[in-house]
Structures are given as C-alpha cells and as structure tokens.
Amino acid sequence: MARLEFFFDLGSPYSYLAAHRLGHALSRHPVDWHPFLLGAVFKATGNRMPAATPAKGRYMLVDLHRQAARYGIPFAFPAAFPLNTLLSQRVLAATEPAKIASVSLLLYEAFWVRGEDISDPTVLAQLLGEEAVAAAAEPEAKDRLRATTDLAVSRGAFGAPTFFVGEQMYFGHDRLDEALEQLETD
C-alpha cells in the first residue's frame, strides 16, 4: 500500500499544523516522517521564508491563527521565531524511525504551544535526555539529515511541509487533504 512521505522542519509553523493533524486527527493514515533542514532547502533552491516579505509575514500570523482555530490545534506564535533548527533536526535524524513522529510532536508542542527555545541544547536535553542531544553530534545524524534534505530537493521540494505520494509532490499544509486523497486512490 502507498504511504505518505512527510518532509518537515520543526521551525516551520505550517509543518507544525500538518504534523499535529497527522499525529492526531489523521493518525489512521500510513505516514513516513522525514525530518529535513528547511534552511538548506531554501539555500539550495533560492527560495526564502515567507516572513522575508514583511507584509507576507504579518498576514502569515493571521492565517496561522485562523488555520489553527479551524482545525482545533493549540498554537501560540513563539518569541524565538525564526528558529535555528540545525540541532533539533539532527536530534530527529538521530532518532529511531519508529519514534520520529512522537518525538517530533513533543518538540513541536514545546516550541509552537509553550514557546520553549528548542534550539538550546539544555532545553532539548530537558525534553529528551542528554543522550538524544549527544546523538545529534554524531556524524551519522549529520549525514542522515543532509541526505534527507538533498533527496527532498532532488525530488523537487522547495519548502515545508512537502508531501509525496509515490512521485506526486504536494507543497504546504493546504495540500495535505489532496495528498491524502491521492493516497486513498493509489
């Protein structure tokens, strides 16, 4: 059976909305969670974060609160945004695949609900233990994060969240429902 591939970064608010839905309301669907590094995706593709355009950044805040309310998702825009996610994405890359979803949801909630600065190794260690942070410093974690990011870019990704169903790509939380429809028909 086909699976949904979900490429995400903890610093991306629309990835948070998608992650929350996939982890809760939509949890019956088969999903592979692929942490990648959004900053590297932007660098590789020449794309940039929405907030790089101030008017778009202001609207994004309004839209995010609307979307969170629409889907019943707890949400508070964090003071520490934009977040450097290199360390936290490496932590996820070092996590065993079966636990990436639950660890991601835990970190998403820490940042996008409680506003904890998950770029800080001390905060990460409090949430996940010292070992998880230590594992992120290993070459395997760095290599895996880089490989996942490169793979996503080579398949056409330019932002987050990005979904694949087979070779069909879908960009943005807006297209999650369409990706899931495609999953049903595959």
Added chain:
Amino acid sequence: MARLEFFFDLGSPYSYLAAHRLGHALSRHPVDWHPFLLGAVFKATGNRMPAATPAKGRYMLVDLHRQAARYGIPFAFPAAFPLNTLLSQRVLAATEPAKIASVSLLLYEAFWVRGEDISDPTVLAQLLGEEAVAAAAEPEAKDRLRATTDLAVSRGAFGAPTFFVGEQMYFGHDRLDEALEQLETD
C-alpha cells in the same frame, strides 16, 4: 450586507482560478472586482512571483493543473507567461464597474485558455474594441489603477488574488472558501 472585495491581476494564474469560480460556480455571492497591478504590489512589498524560484515554478505548473481539474476549470498554461499586464489592467481600470467582471472573464479566458497575448494592444482591440484600448491610455485609467494598487498594499496585500471581507484579508485562491464563509457570517 457585506461584500467580497476581490483584488486580481490578469497575469496571475491563481487569480484566474478564483475569477472563474466567482464568475461561474460561485456567482451568487456579492463580489466587487478590483483590478490592480501585481508587478507594482511586488515592487512595493519586496515580494516576488513564485516562478522566481525555479523549483517553485515547476511545482506551480503541476498544482495549477490539479486545481483547475479539481474545480472543472478550463486551463492551458500560456507560452507568453509571465505576462506584462500594465495595459490590460489599465483597460480593466477604465471599464465601468458593472462590466469589470465580464470583461475580466473574457480576457482571462483569452489568455489562460486560448493563450492569446493580451499584452498586445492589437489583440486587446480585437477582443474589446479600439475604444477600450484607447481608454486605457487616459490619465483617469492610469490613476485609478495606481490608486487601487496603492490601496490594496496599504491594507496589507502582497500578492494575488487577495480578498477582503471588511478588514479581514485572505490571500490566495486557497483561502477563497474561508473568505466566503466569513462573508456569510458578517
């Protein structure tokens, strides 16, 4: 009763999708059609067209065909994209308000279905008559287009299509349904 304000540019494919739906499937809703100049909006806000990022441009093509199919909207990506819309937007700005919707739909179909180059005054004259093209050269048309564009930017617009319901702004064809829901509750 509240009305939907619809800011659009003929060169914007997602504006075309919204215009087609507002002109046909959603025609029962009260809509004010406001032609503005998307290039000037980008310049004023520092935003840029999606296709400025090549990977985003490639995905946009896929997404547009999907969205058009989803809503049953005829669509063929035109060779002349991106389009210089200064003249055609001035033509719309010179059109009497009650006819802006129908003239816009006519021009949208010429470009986004039949691929006619509506930046060409000869093509525009064939579609709308010489007088419509002449009116676009009048200071009133230029001033009105500039004023509409400036107003949209001052209210927070950074791209197209942009909708307002009262002071609530909605960006993108993706948010048309939400804007219409807001209209129902206002």
